[in-house]
Amino acid sequence: MVLPHEPEFQQAYNELVHALEDSTLFTQHPQYKKVIPVVSIPERIIQFRVAWENDNGEIEVNNGFRVQFNSNLGPYKGGLRFHPTVNLSILKFLGFEQIFKNALTGLSMGGGKGGSDFNPKGRSDAEIRRFCVAFMRQLARYIGADTDVPAGDIGVGGREIGFLFGAYKQMQNNFSGILTGKGLTWGGSLIRPEATGYGLVYYVEKMIEKASNGKESFKGKRVAISGSGNVAQFAALKVIELGGTVVSLSDSKGAIISQTGITVEQIAEIADAKIKHKSLEQIVEQSVKAFSGANSVEYLAGVRPWTKVGQVDVALPSATQNEVSGEEAKVLVEAGVKFVAEGSNMGSTKDAIDVFEAARPTGVWYAPGKAANCGGVAVSGLEMAQNSQRVQWTSEEVDTKLKTIMTECFEACYETAVKYAASKDAHALPSLLKGANIAGFIKVADAMFDQGDVY
Known part of the structure; x- marks a missing residue:
């Protein structure tokens, strides 16, 4: 796959494929090769216009996106980014990484990403609120607690999540866990910011x-x-x-x-x-x-x-x-x-x-980030679990679960690297780059075979 117009996505794709090819995975299990061309194309890409009113009463227009990349392990899960650099290449790279990162958490989450080229810097709270309402007006029909659960990312913090959630609730007449990173008094999880x-x-x-x-x-x-x-x-x-x-x-x-x-x-x-x-x-x-x-x-x-x-x-x-x-x-x-x-x-x-x-x-x-930084989406997954049960766990409970997830993620990366990518140098540490990519890929690939997406 060569995508010169999508350099960030190409880089993420190349990292995964090179890690898989530079291991014994395809030698031991050649059927996994079939998965690559399927998993590398998003299940759905949604692009929409976000027209909103600034403080001067003028209409401004931004591009909005949601890349629903893979749902074999659970609802699409991944952040929303508000930043002027946002484009489809960046969101596809982030969504592709998210598939395998979410797999490494051991939780039931698929991979997705979204956002807008809106820049919140220098904007008033009122402008950000109006933008979030306009953005959610377009996104609301495509998300849901069992369909797609966005979160925050660059430019989307607790304030923006609050505005987005409030807009969704009013539009859909539905109070459910359709976003993570929420406030603690209305469905958020302790330890999520950390x-x-x-x-x-x-x-x-x-x-x-x-x-x-x-x-x-x-x-x-x-x-x-x-x-x-x-x-x-x-x-x-x-x-x-x-x-x-x-x-x-x-x-x-x-x-x-x-x-x-x-x-x-x-x-x-x-x-x-x-x-x-x-x-x-x-x-x-x-x-x-x-x-x-x-x-x-x-x-x-x-x-x-x-x-x-x-x-x-x-x-x-x-x-x-x-x-x-x-x-x-x-x-x-x-x-x-x-x-x-x-x-x-x-x-x-x-x-x-x-x-x-x-x-x-x-x-x-x-x-790599898909292993080392998966703690954020892991606690987002724990927030989803708390929302489903209508409970809130203590900081100690969430922190303990987070530490367990990160420990198990490390062990999976380490053991997979030893199994499929043993170094020729006996003194070299196993490659966590290969271990993370292979471990996440195997979990997603097995689900795709089981569900008939690859056969």
């Missing part, structure tokens, strides 16, 4: 334990994190809780570096300011008390953190796709990184992945 970041760290915790035969943990590790949104914030907080030192965070305009470690108080300042769409540069300048003296940080405009952090043990790309280049990967390896796990979807370019995979014999271990 889930992707926490889950990422729980996954890496298992990587560190396995690589060191249980002798090491996050304690004393220097951890570089990109991004400063939900995933990065909670990953950083969990790393600090486990005894690690967070040396960086970033946004689209630059990065902050702290050799002594970013503090919990600084993360709280960033979290509050990011809701108002402030940049890290503005936050550092305006929150003088939190970012001065012994807690001062270095702000670097126009750069990502990877080449600026110095010696580092763990790297967690948690911003957006393709945020680690091949050259940056080389710098990280030279800086001593041993564990790289993606909090973002497809956070590393193919060149970067090749660098990390080539360094496995020297003890560098890379985990």
Whole structure:
């Protein structure tokens, strides 16, 4: 399959296919080859016009999308993204990744993704509410608790989920769990905001334990994190809780570096300011008390953190796709990184992945986003379960279930890699890249055979 007009989707497709072909899966089970051309085409793509009124009383028009990619394991499940870069290539890549990510959680969820090229930055609450109502007016007929359950993503946080849910409820006269990431008083789950970041760290915790035969943990590790949104914030907080030192965070305009470690108080300042769409540069300048003296940080405009952090043990790309280049990967390896796990979807370019995979014999271990960041959608699945039962579990219950899911996800990736992609180098760690892709693919493929989608 060659799709030059859909580069992001092509990259995600190539990653899966190369991982499968560079293993013994098709040798041991040749029937699985039949699945690839079927699973790679969405079951349905919905595109619609979103016309809405801005604060000046003028009509603005955006493109809306929902890619319902695969429903063999359950209702379509995947976020809505509001960002000016949104197009079908990006949503198809995200939806394709979501199929296998959701499979790795062990929960009953298919894969989908959606969103709009609407940019919420600089918009008033009233404009965002009117846009969400117009967007849901078009989307409502295609979703449902047993059909398709969207969630948030970039540009769609708790405020937007609230507006979207309220619009759906009024249009359909139906209070059901048709969105996840809801408010705690109306069907949301505890730990959902923290889930992707926490889950990422729980996954890496298992990587560190396995690589060191249980002798090491996050304690004393220097951890570089990109991004400063939900995933990065909670990953950083969990790393600090486990005894690690967070040396960086970033946004689209630059990065902050702290050799002594970013503090919990600084993360709280960033979290509050990011809701108002402030940049890290503005936050550092305006929150003088939190970012001065012994807690001062270095702000670097126009750069990502990877080449600026110095010696580092763990790297967690948690911003957006393709945020680690091949050259940056080389710098990280030279800086001593041993564990790289993606909090973002497809956070590393193919060149970067090749660098990390080539360094496995020297003890560098890379985990793709479809495994390492599946904690967010896992807790979305737990939110769906709570909605179905009309109950709410405690934070401890949800966190325990999340940790169990991430542990089982890691073990599935590890064991599948050993079974189907054993390294020729006896000293090399198994490829979690191959393990994650193969394990997720097998689960979806078996369901497609069982249901007659492939025969």
